[in-house]
Amino acid sequence: MMNGVVSRERSRELYRRACELMPAGVNSPVRAFRSVGGEPLFIRRGVGAHLEDEDGNAYLDCCGSWGPLILGHGHPTVLTAIEEALAEGLTYGAPHKGEIALAELVTAAYPAVEMLRFVSSGTEAVMSAVRLARGFTGRDLIVKFTGCYHGHADALLVEAGSGLATLGIASSAGVPAGAVADTRLLPLDDEARVEALFAREGGRVAAVLVEPVPANCGLLLQRPEYLRFLRAITERHGALLIFDEVISGFRIGMGGAAARYGVRPDLATFGKVIGGGMPVGAFGGRREIMSRLAPLGPVYQAGTLSGNPIAMAAGAATLRALAAEGVHERLESLGARLEERVAPVASATGSGFARIGSIFWLVAQSALPRTFEAVRADAMQRYAAVHARLLAGGVYLAPSGWEVAFLSHAMDVQDVDRLGMALVDAITAD
Ligand SMILES: Cc1ncc(COP(=O)(O)O)c(C=O)c1O
Missing domain, CATH: 3.90.1150.10 (Aspartate Aminotransferase, domain 1)
Structure with missing residues (x-):
């Protein structure tokens, strides 16, 4: 062929x-x-x-649709799951057991995720995780790394790799200075720069956000000790560590980069493989943090099609096939x-x-x-x-x-x- x-x-x-x-x-x-x-x-x-x-x-x-299609196109058990779900209607805007099935698969595979919420894209997942980190810590600063892409939310569109690197754009027009004023940008692989930033403004950092397997600027494989360092320094300063596993999650193994490198983030974000080719994202982490989301807590986040039954069925069938095959x-x-x-x-x-x-x-x-x-x-x-x-x-x-x-x-x-x-x-x- x-x-x-x-x-x-x-x-x-x-x-x-x-x-x-x-x-x-x-x-x-x-x-x-x-x-x-x-x-x-x-x-x-x-x-x-x-x-x-x-x-x-x-x-x-x-290309695999930029990452979701780990099983290839039209895997039979995924198609069957979608057909079965289709017969029951396209969307309900109400809870259904398909959400529980996919949530159980994710939490079983990824122990740092004790609770999660589904969204419809990786962008939404990271944007929501960042808001939650700020709401939980009561702090404003987000540390991100050059070349790491986290979707196209305003605050994260700085030196973000992916399409911006392809098109030679450092940051997007239309992002007001205020939207990125609380984003701190550092190069990867440099402990001293992170130490210096925390020494200056550690008490204001809500979260360090990183692709643990940076894959939007080529594949910038990190030293495991660097990721462990990020875990330690965030913990020391009361900041959260967010792993953006939109590409690496369920791609490099069921437990993603967290399992591969033995680092437990406070929050993790998912997309791509988790939906098996349908529009699904998710963010999750410690129960204590996730309990701050509306309606349990004051951090607002919502979505008309979040937890869509067809998409949940495709994601669950994909994750099951990954393990079974x-x-x-x-x-x-x-x-x-x-x-x-x-x-x-x-x-x-x-x-x-x-x-x-x-x-x-x-x-x-x-x-x-x-x-x-x-x-x-x-x-x-x-x-x-x-x-x-x-x-x-x-x-x-x-x-x-x-x-x-x-x-x-x-x-x-x-x-x-x-x-x-x-x-x-x-x-x-x-
Ligand atoms: C690491 C990472 N985070 C977030 C995103 C955004 O996901 P989406 O394109 O589904 O909004 C991407 C997309 O490529 C990604 O690679």
């Missing part, structure tokens, strides 16, 4: 129509292919490990196989290959960075050619060098070997 691409005529025509109706023809900016200099493909369907575009070209899908173990072995094939060639040609479980990142510099500041500007320019070659050969990667790629459970060993060969060809073609 990784045939050479024949025509993109139909996609081109649809793109022209879409551009008349929606800015750059898309509903999320990185989809527009601007940073790789091409035009987006219009997708007709996703089946298993593959996407098919409107011209009938098939691609091995390493040994998905993380299988993806680890597929990931290791890919790494064995690609990493040596990458390092021999001045590139780098970073990986954790089924998340990987190819970067045109040999030293794997741990911070946004350590990513070389020219590394991104080389990505456009690699991306174009892979796309022409039937491999769909995110259209930005700042974005990571994903393996899915729908891939088999042959898919991964073909992917390995395509990556090797693409990086050695110059």
Whole structure:
């Protein structure tokens, strides 16, 4: 299914129509292919490990809808769960047992989450967690790190990686200075800078917010002791530690980065995999903190479609399948196989290959960075050619060098070997 691409005529025509109706023809900016200099493909369907575009070209899908599709497209048990839920109606605006089922799966897998609330996106999850942290501590400052993306809430749109890095935007227009006045920005991987900030204003810090597996500025794998340091210093100063596990949650293992690194955050946020491809986010943590949410407490947070029954069913079926089908173990072995094939060639040609479980990142510099500041500007320019070659050969990667790629459970060993060969060809073609 990784045939050479024949025509993109139909996609081109649809793109022209879409551009008349929606800015750059898309509903999320990185989809527009601007940073790789091409035009987006219009997708007709996703089946298993593959996407098919409107011209009938098939691609091995390493974007996975930007992370949710750990099981691939249309996993049978997820589809069955959705069909069963559909038969009972689309939304009730009232409690239902599907919410309990997904909440039980999350709390069982992630011990730091004693209680949680469902929302409809990762952005909402983080925005709500930040408000709750401020309401709980009675403090205003939020510490975030350059290159970490936490959705598009005003207060967090500073040096935020993802689409902003892709488009070269430090912060968004339309965010008033007041909205970010209580956001403190630090580089990752630097204990001294965090110490200095806490020495200055520790008593005002409500929370340190971090992607424990930063995956919006490439894949900036952190030292476990750095994450443990963040746990210790927040505790010492009465601030909360929020792990944004929107990408890493249920992706690198059932217990996310918290289990992987043995660090227990006060609050954690989820999205992507937790909804199995439907719009779901969640934030949760210590019971004492979560009990401050309305209507139990004074921190307001709400949502018309939160806990949507179809979305809950898709999420629960996904989390059950992850455990029942040994998905993380299988993806680890597929990931290791890919790494064995690609990493040596990458390092021999001045590139780098970073990986954790089924998340990987190819970067045109040999030293794997741990911070946004350590990513070389020219590394991104080389990505456009690699991306174009892979796309022409039937491999769909995110259209930005700042974005990571994903393996899915729908891939088999042959898919991964073909992917390995395509990556090797693409990086050695110059
Ligand atoms: C770590 C992280 N947090 C938050 C978000 C925002 O999630 P959403 O796009 O569902 O609003 C993202 C999205 O990519 C993310 O990667």
